[in-house]
Amino acid sequence: MILVTGGAGFIGANFVVDWLAQSDEGLINLDKLTYAGNRENLAALAGDPRHIFVHGDIGDSDLTSRLLSQYQPRAIINFAAESHVDRSIHGPEDFIQTNIVGTFHLLEAVRGYWGSLHDDALQGFRFLHVSTDEVYGSLARDEAAFSETHRYEPNSPYSASKAASDHLVRAYHHTYGLPVLTTNCSNNYGPYHFPEKLIPLMIVNALAGKPLPVYGDGQQIRDWLYVTDHCSAIRRVLDAGRPGETYNVGGWNEKPNLEIVHTVCALLDELRPRADGKPYREQISYVTDRPGHDRRYAIDARKIERELGWKPAETFATGIRKTVLWYLENQDWVRNVQSGAYRAWVERNYGERQP
Ligand code: NAD
Ligand code: TYD
Secondary structure (H helix, E strand, C coil): CEEEECCHHHHHHHHHHHHHHHCCEEEEEEEECCCCCHHHHHHHHHHHHHHEEEECCCHHHHHHHHHHHHHHCCCEEEEECCCCHHHHHCCHHHHHHHHHHHHHHHHHHHHHHHHHCCCCHHHHHHEEEEEEHHCCCCCCCCCCECCCCCCCCCCCCHHHHHEEEEEEEEEEEEEHHHHHHHEEECCEECCCCCCCCHHHHHHHHHHHHCEEEEECCCCCEEEEEEHHHHHHHHHHHHHHCCCCCEEECCCCCEHHHHHHHHHHHHHHHHHHCCCCCCCCHHHEEEEECCCCCCEEECCCCCHHHHCCCCCCCCCHHHHHHHHHHHHHHHHHHHHHHCCHHHHHHHHHHHHHHCC
């Protein structure tokens, strides 16, 4: 079996569900269930004996050591993290604790376990660390996309904490020989995306008749990948990636934020028109920019295609339509994640931004 951390979050839950749809290999899902982790994301697996959910922290090395010796997984995939840039600006500490200190404790537990393995189990073991393109910093409009050898230049507490974790993972390979793999992926979107991030926030606010808050001039560029394509890339890297290597994962889908918001509005105009017949675009509101806002991210995904034959299956047009439809069909999920804590966050992040 394998051990997945953070498998109740957005990408982790999509990964866990996809994994069990494609293989009978069981998995242990270790998740702290922060505001971003939600057991409802795993409702499709209720009663499935192949899925063992454990409520816990990657920073608890007694717990992880116990799980490793009990279940003897052949691989670990580390999704667990604090993941939202705006939250890292308001309060970086949790990011340092989970993304850096937590990853360190996890690596220590894994090193101990890996050292106890023999023969095929030792040879075949992998630790796959799921990271982000944000570690590379910001690109100018005419600069080449991030390759795996691009300099690390993180600009937010979030990206700095992910960069630190990438460095620790790398060091455990070079120093101790731990067979690690690292993926650095661009912005994901799709079902179960927490509505603090751009795309789900715009869908949810649009339907609620609320303003659509575009930071600054809305011309910041991100490279969007449908979440199940990220999941298939991770499976491919786990199967065939070379230990010690990093792989950039992206969708060849660079788009300015404003274009994303316009696309979401147009889809909603078609699928769920406003009662007054006006376009959702009218709800767009330009608000104060994010401090230190990275201007452009773009992934050069040629290495994973060349070496491992991976390519995304979805285009942006197909992926965004599926995503908008999913939110329309899962309004209960949206209501359930919009707890009091969510509302407090919205007030904190947007209350102080000037339209
Ligand atoms: P998310 O915030 O939706 O989910 C994170 C999950 O980790 C939650 O279930 C949470 O409960 C859990 N978690 C947090 N702290 C934990 C801890 N100390 N111990 C155990 N579990 C803990 O995040 P996501 O968007 O699904 O991202 C998953 C991973 O992918 C992260 O490492 C992130 O940096 C990386 N990533 C995300 C994107 C993206 O666009 N969302 C892109 C590239 C890489
Ligand atoms: P986000 O989804 O937070 O991802 P990241 O910061 O990790 O790229 O934001 C995507 C882009 O959308 C980013 O440039 C910030 C911008 N943005 C807005 O303009 N308004 C918003 O309300 C949010 C949440 C993001």
